[in-house]
Amino acid sequence: MGMFENIIIIVYLALLGYLGFVGYKQTKTSTDYLIAGRDTHPFVMAMSYGATFISTAAIVGFGGVAAWLGNSILWLAGANIFIGIFIAFVFLGNPTRKMGLKLNAHTFPEFLGKRYRSKAIQVCGGLLIILFMPLYASAVLIGGTQFIVAYFHTDYHMALLVFSIIITGYVLAGGLKGVMLTDALQGVIMFVAMALLLVMTFWALGGVESAFSKFDTVWDQTVASLVNSNLKELKPGSADFLMKLSMNWGFQGWNKMPIFLSEGWLFMVTTITMGVGIGVLAQPQLVVRFMTVKSKNEINRAVLIGGIFIFITMGVAYVIGALTNVWYFEFNDGKNALQSAGSIGKIIPHFITASMPKWFSFVFLFALISAAMSTLSSQFHTMGTAFGRDVFEQISTKQHNSMLVTRAGVILMIVISVSLAYIFDDQPAIIARSTAVFFALCASMFLPSYIGALFWKRMSAKGAIASMIVGAIASSFWLLFVHFQEAKALGVCKFVFGTNSLLSGKIIFVDALVIALPLSAIAAIVVSLATKPEDDKHIALCFNE
Numbered sequence: 001m002g003m004f005e006n007i008i009i010i011v012y013l014a015l016l017g018y019l020g021f022v023g024y025k026q027t028k029t030s031t032d033y034l035i036a037g038r039d040t041h042p043f044v045m046a047m048s049y050g051a052t053f054i055s056t057a058a059i060v061g062f063g064g065v066a067a068w069l070g071n072s073i074l075w076l077a078g079a080n081i082f083i084g085i086f087i088a089f090v091f092l093g094n095p096t097r098k099m100g101l102k103l104n105a106h107t108f109p110e111f112l113g114k115r116y117r118s119k120a121i122q123v124c125g126g127l128l129i130i131l132f133m134p135l136y137a138s139a140v141l142i143g144g145t146q147f148i149v150a151y152f153h154t155d156y157h158m159a160l161l162v163f164s165i166i167i168t169g170y171v172l173a174g175g176l177k178g179v180m181l182t183d184a185l186q187g188v189i190m191f192v193a194m195a196l197l198l199v200m201t202f203w204a205l206g207g208v209e210s211a212f213s214k215f216d217t218v219w220d221q222t223v224a225s226l227v228n229s230n231l232k233e234l235k236p237g238s239a240d241f242l243m244k245l246s247m248n249w250g251f252q253g254w255n256k257m258p259i260f261l262s263e264g265w266l267f268m269v270t271t272i273t274m275g276v277g278i279g280v281l282a283q284p285q286l287v288v289r290f291m292t293v294k295s296k297n298e299i300n301r302a303v304l305i306g307g308i309f310i311f312i313t314m315g316v317a318y319v320i321g322a323l324t325n326v327w328y329f330e331f332n333d334g335k336n337a338l339q340s341a342g343s344i345g346k347i348i349p350h351f352i353t354a355s356m357p358k359w360f361s362f363v364f365l366f367a368l369i370s371a372a373m374s375t376l377s378s379q380f381h382t383m384g385t386a387f388g389r390d391v392f393e394q395i396s397t398k399q400h401n402s403m404l405v406t407r408a409g410v411i412l413m414i415v416i417s418v419s420l421a422y423i424f425d426d427q428p429a430i431i432a433r434s435t436a437v438f439f440a441l442c443a444s445m446f447l448p449s450y451i452g453a454l455f456w457k458r459m460s461a462k463g464a465i466a467s468m469i470v471g472a473i474a475s476s477f478w479l480l481f482v483h484f485q486e487a488k489a490l491g492v493c494k495f496v497f498g499t500n501s502l503l504s505g506k507i508i509f510v511d512a513l514v515i516a517l518p519l520s521a522i523a524a525i526v527v528s529l530a531t532k533p534e535d536d537k538h539i540a541l542c543f544n545e
Contacts, residue, residue: 005362012366013166016182016373020170023178033175033403034106034385040180040292046302048183049289050309051190051374053084053280056143059194059317059371064344065272066321067337069246070215070254072268073322077315079277085306088281093290093299095454099542100291107382108284109390111291112446115453115542116461117534119394124468126390128445129284129383134413136438137379138420144372145421147349151365157422164418167373171380171414172407176292179377186370191309193367194316196360197352201320204327204355211323215255218329222336223247239338254322266509271485275511279439282446285382317348324351331355380417384410437479437486444471444516448524456528457539463528471520478512486512 027033040048066073096111105111109129113122141160148159170178205211223243231248234241250262258264280286293299324337324347332340332354341350352364387409448467452459479486481493481502488500501508533539 008362008366015185016166016170019181019185020173020178023170023175023181024173026177027175027403030403030406031106032177033406034389035100035176035288035291038101038292039294040177040298042293042298042301043305044180044184045289045293045298046305047187047309048180048374048378049286049302050306050313051183051187051370052285052289052378053080053310053375054190054313054371055140055375056147056368056372057139058314059190059368060143060345060348062272062314063317063321063348064346066318067324067341067347068242068344069251069264069268070256071319071322072251072257073272073318074315075268075273076276077311077318079273080280080310080314081307083277084280085303085310088286089290089299089303089306092281092287092450092454093302094296096287096290097293097296097299098544099454102541102544105291107385107389108287108446109386111287112449112453112464113390113394116449116459116464117538118461118465121449121461121464121468122390123394125284125446126386126394128441128472129386130391130413132438132441133379133383133386134417134420137376137383137413137417138424140372140375140379141417141421142424144369144376147365147368147372150349151361160418160421163372164414167377167380168411168414171377171384171410175403175406176288176381179381180289180292182377183374186374187309189370190313190367190374193363194313197320197356197364198312198316200356200360201323201327205323205330211326212255214326214329215322216253218325218336219253221334222325222329222339237343239336239342242338242344243336254325261506263506263509266506270509270511270514275439275513278447278517279443279513282442282450283439284386284442284446285378287450288382320351321348324348327351327355380410380414383413383417384408387413440475440479440512440516441472443513444475444520446471447517448521452524452528453542457543458528458533459524460528460531460534462531463524463526466527467520467524470523471516474516474519475512478515482508483510483512484508 031038062073062076099105099115100111103111103114105114107126109122109125112125113119141164145156145160145163148154148163149156152159170182202208202211205214223246226240226244227247229240229244231241231244234244246264249264249267250259251264252258258268290299293302321337328335328337328340328351337347337351338344340354341347349368352361356364384406388406392405392409445468448471449459449464452464452467480490481487481497484501487493487508493502494500
């Protein structure tokens with residue numbers, strides 16, 4: 001590694017250390033540590049929200065899926081911008097900020113608990129985060145660490161340890177202020193790297209029109225030729241197996257949507273687009289960002305910044321992912337991306353290494369590390385606050401220092417997450433499934449209660465509890481016993497009933513969120529209408545009347 005690269009690494013770590021120190025100096029109270037003092041700049045809030053949203057899984061994972069399944073994944077980018085940014089910021093952001101301030105809430109579970117005056121809701125929310133987010137965090141840890149190992153040729157376990165210690169330092173010291181400041185820096189790095197990647201890829205492929213015009217040719221010569229092959233005769237997990245599988249699911253090309261209501265259409269629309277697009281609204285680490293600004297103006301100013309950031313980072317990852325097929329076809333003996341890289345998760349890093357100058361590979365490495373670190377720091381902070389503020393302090397009979405308890409929670413949850421990353425480093429499929437489980441559970445359990453808390457005065461604590469229970473049961477059942485991905489990967493259905501799924505046909509391609517979320521919403525409405533409404537004075541306080 002050259003002197004220039006060493007200098008860049010030292011400068012990057014120095015900047016992280018400095019921003020963590022700034023967060024530490026500005027953290028005087030538990031409000032500062034938990035929600036950044038409620039005075040965050042809109043640029044910092046928007047970049048922190050976006051950088052937390054985007055992880056290595058989004059860039060590398062979904063970029064690889066785009067190479068496999070094509071541009072239909074761009075519907076997810078649209079959903080991310082419209083639902084994850086526009087709907088979230090414009091309709092949910094300011095009501096969340098106002099009510100959180102009125103109730104003096106510092107975490108998402110505490111927000112729900114105080115709105116419904118229910119300690120059980122707060123504790124339950126905290127426990128869900130503690131139980132499921134470490135698996136989600138370990139997936140991001142594994143992704144970030146593997147790229148460090150690939151570039152620097154170092155030991156996985158040592159890289160994981162150093163990577164974790166760096167993140168732990170500024171999360172512990174600076175709280176959410178330190179996390180959001182470092183997120184903003186990392187978001188800028190991600191934005192610049194992805195914009196450069198877009199320009200350089202189109203340059204390599206002879207321009208925008210030239211690049212997109214070749215999709216059908218590459219599909220016809222590398223995929224359509226498999227039409228007469230038998231899926232059972234192909235090696236499971238191989239490039240030909242996955243491409244033949246996509247054809248069986250109804251995919252017709254990288255520039256087309258799969259056949260309407262085919263297995264591929266249901267997977268792309270319900271799992272990829274709706275599962276991730278809607279599930280993001282109830283992510284605790286994102287919702288709490290709305291409580292970090294002091295007025296509606298800051299949220300409004302953050303909308304455009306967040307929208308542009310998501311458009312560039314996620315949009316570029318998906319477009320470039322699909323275009324890698326064209327580049328490999330032209331420059332790698334007529335093969336597509338999956339045939340050249342060998343697996344979905346290796347396509348983007350392999351493409352960067354093979355097609356880009358060495359200096360850009362170094363820049364992109366920092367983009368991937370930044371994506372991982374920004375997501376992880378927010379996850380660690382959220383898990384720490386869930387343990388300290390939402391569970392420990394609620395069940396303890398004594399008064400405690402919130403910052404001290406939360407920091408202890410951060411350390412504990414980091415130890416658990418890192419341990420899982422050590423254990424599961426060779427089983428990425430299981431960890432990837434845990435991410436999908438976390439999104440589905442969060443949306444099914446929290447979204448009706450969250451929306452009801454903000455906009456429906458008649459929503460009661462019992463309605464919220466019923467919604468959370470129904471959402472948890474319905475989504476867990478679907479994930480464990482029906483959905484083709486999770487049910488098979490988790491193996492519970494196979495162990496209990498001797499089959500990968502209790503159902504068959506296209507229904508098993510419908511995501512758990514699509515089944516569980518409506519049932520959760522119905523439970524919230526029915527039980528709330530059937531039970532005593534909340535106290536008028538409390539409702540007046542919540543809605544600023």
